[in-house]
Amino acid sequence: MEGRKVAIITGSSSGIGLQTSVLLARSGYLTYATMRDLRKSSPLKEIAIKEKIPIEICQLDVTDENSVSNGIQSIIRKAGRVDILVNNAGYGLTGAFEDLSIEEIKLQYETNFFGLIRTSQAVLPIMRAQKSGIIINISSGLGRFGIATNSAYASSKFAVEGLTESMSYELEQFGIRTIIIEPGIIKTNFINSSKLAVKAKDSNSPYRNFMQNSEKGTIKLNESGQDPELVAKIIMKAIEDTNPKLRYLAGKDVEQIMEIKNKLSDEDFHSMLNKMGD
Ligand SMILES: NC(=O)c1ccc[n+]([C@@H]2O[C@H](COP(=O)([O-])OP(=O)(O)OC[C@H]3O[C@@H](n4cnc5c(N)ncnc54)[C@H](OP(=O)(O)O)[C@@H]3O)[C@@H](O)[C@H]2O)c1
Numbered sequence: 001m002e003g004r005k006v007a008i009i010t011g012s013s014s015g016i017g018l019q020t021s022v023l024l025a026r027s028g029y030l031t032y033a034t035m036r037d038l039r040k041s042s043p044l045k046e047i048a049i050k051e052k053i054p055i056e057i058c059q060l061d062v063t064d065e066n067s068v069s070n071g072i073q074s075i076i077r078k079a080g081r082v083d084i085l086v087n088n089a090g091y092g093l094t095g096a097f098e099d100l101s102i103e104e105i106k107l108q109y110e111t112n113f114f115g116l117i118r119t120s121q122a123v124l125p126i127m128r129a130q131k132s133g134i135i136i137n138i139s140s141g142l143g144r145f146g147i148a149t150n151s152a153y154a155s156s157k158f159a160v161e162g163l164t165e166s167m168s169y170e171l172e173q174f175g176i177r178t179i180i181i182e183p184g185i186i187k188t189n190f191i192n193s194s195k196l197a198v199k200a201k202d203s204n205s206p207y208r209n210f211m212q213n214s215e216k217g218t219i220k221l222n223e224s225g226q227d228p229e230l231v232a233k234i235i236m237k238a239i240e241d242t243n244p245k246l247r248y249l250a251g252k253d254v255e256q257i258m259e260i261k262n263k264l265s266d267e268d269f270h271s272m273l274n275k276m277g278d
Helices: 015-026 042-051 065-079 102-130 151-174 208-223 228-240 252-263 266-277
Strands: 006-009 030-035 055-059 084-087 133-138 176-183 247-250
Touching (some): 006 015, 006 065, 015 030, 015 042, 015 084, 015 228, 030 065, 042 055, 065 102, 084 102, 102 133, 102 151, 102 176, 133 151, 133 228, 151 176, 176 228, 176 252, 208 266, 228 247, 247 252, 252 266
Parallel strands (some): 006 030, 030 055, 133 176, 176 247
């Protein structure tokens, strides 16, 4: 394995993280596919064995300080370097803003935002010493515009965008690139893993009907979701780009909606999204 470039991916048990781990390993990266629950490692293990690709599976929970620090340090001890970090672990919290508890919002940020800060801070010393490295943060179309019932999720992804953009100015002097990936609707475990706020389940919630309509819309939209392999391919393209960009959209749906958004005022975009929800 000597001489291979090294990649670390968080949230590799399913979806975008799993497909990205496979694609990086197929492309020759010594790939450390991390996940919080090793009991979910079988699908990835089977592909790695069948294809004889260089995947090492490691435990890492992005919300746990010790797990991140032990996990990343042990990878650095074994591999000696880190070329790519893909911060992919994440989940959605749904519910009207008034129905979200501070605790639920904090947990959303613990994974989607602070999780990515922990792993990035853990790899930066070695990337600086190497004078090279790429940190790829998985945001969302909802890192560019908010929608109803997703205020916690969208704001956590807006935070990822601001963080990554700011980091880019500081890290370019050390040869380190930061990249934001903005997927559209992708068919993964995401919808099943989403958490519905406790108060949103209450039949007395003033947002009950609104929530139910929104849930129907989400299920319908998810049917048109694209394959997670598409996001993995865009991540590879971002890594290999000779003229790298800060942001990459991943999916026809998000490309179309951003093209429209860029031409409209906030108010006209708001009216358009309202009409789409009718
Ligand atoms: N699917 C979409 O439509 C979509 C659109 C835009 C952006 N995204 C973003 O894409 C990323 C990947 O999501 P996905 O669509 O591939 O969904 P997914 O299939 O549910 O995968 C999410 C991954 O994150 C992991 N994870 C959650 N909490 C974690 C923690 N505390 N520590 C480590 N891993 C954790 C999950 O592990 P477990 O298996 O243990 O739960 C799983 O491996 C997320 O950041 C998501 O916000 C998804």
